[in-house]
Amino acid sequence: MILITDASEEDLDQIYKIERSSFDNPYPYSLLKAYLILANKLYLIAKDNQTVVGYIIGIIQYGYRGHIVSIAVDKSYRKKGIGSKLLSSLEERFKSFGVKYSYLEVDVRNKSAISFYYRNGYIIAYLRKNYYGMGKHAFIMLKNLYYKFLD
Template identity: 65%
Template structure:
């Protein structure tokens, strides 16, 4: 059974391991640690006490939630953990009054784009050179409130 909870300093080693196996240009451990104190939301997914995924989010201007990073350990992918982590960020954003969530994803990262689309995100525009020269990102957005219900 996977449990999602707030990240702690004790989780950083496992978070960093997941970061290294998940990204071509991983965040340094020092930045992952800084986010513990700077991020609005920093959660981990644990199974039997072991970190199997994490997500970092920041609330900007009290209306939008930015998905900074999300990753699941290789052996735990495609089991719903990433979606649960993303929902956890979105719920925290909604509780704090955000109207939408957004993120950047490399235009050639088809697996991640499919994941975000499955979770309700839509490509809104391309941010040129976001990941370096010639490495563009799609900005994907998901509304968090339904205007028809207000």
């Protein structure tokens, strides 16, 4: 059974391992550690028994905007709904702090991630050129957390 809980310093080695295996330019260990303070109550992990199998980091900007800084799931645990659980757990935390919308950056070439975010209610808002370096663009994707629309 997968448990979503707050990240702690004891989880950092496992988080860093997932980070390194998930991204071409992973965040340094020191930054992942700093987010334990910066992202108070918005740094979550997914655990299978005592093993960290995924994480998500969020921060609140200007009191109403939730920024998803990073999300990753261990490759052997992907496509099992863990990423969606992490995302919805963070969104619930955002809402409890009065956040109106959530946003993130995603590489325009990362079709599987874009698809994942679409399935979880995010839409492409605009293109940010050179976000990941020269010629490496990102889509900014948004999700409204405030209004409920009628189906």
